[in-house]
Amino acid sequence: MKDLEIYVRDLEVGAVSQWLEGQLDQLELDDSQVDSVIKGTALFQGAGLRITLYPGAFGKRFTSLVMEGEALPWSSDLDCARSAWRSLDTEVRCSPGDWMEGDPVEDEKWWRLDHRGEHLVNWN
Template sequence: MQDLEIYIRDLESGAVSRWLEGQLDQLQLDDSDVSSVAKGTASFNGARLRISLYPGAFGKRFTSLVLEGEDLPWNSDLECARSAWRAMEGEIRCSLGDWKEGDPVEDEKWWRLDHRGEQQVVWN
């Protein structure tokens, strides 16, 4: 099982489903209320995957999007973030890819994608 996770700032209703409709098959996700947890499913290359939205990640302005499945359309969180940014044009963040559960996060760098481009930043 693979997973990808990105963080979307100021997520708008329906934005994730509009983006994923062009990327996945059989998308079933109701993201009309972005203030509460939303879960859905889809398929990619015939494999089923799970989609979860968790509002209030890293403060009130970010929503965590987690995609889990055997086969995903992107090979890294950064590739996923780039695709999301092209579709939504808001701020998207993701890990650099080397963080492991249990590692300290105080000085951890993240990718931030926004109108200024792609930059490595400390979250705060």
């Protein structure tokens, strides 16, 4: 199973489902409130996807969005973040892809996409 994970700053209610409706089939995601964990499903190329929103990530202002499935609409976290940023018009962050569970977080760089462009930055 593959996964994608991005972090969306100051996520507005309904924004994720509105963005993903154009990317996925049979989207079932109720993000009319974003103050607790939200789980949903969808299809992409006929394969099932699990979608989970985790609000309050990294100091409460970010919501983690995780998509898991055999087929995904983007080939990398960065491609997913680019699509999200274009649609949501708020800061989006993601891992550059080389971090593994257990690696020190303090040295990690993240992609930050916002009105200033795409930059590798420390989280804080």
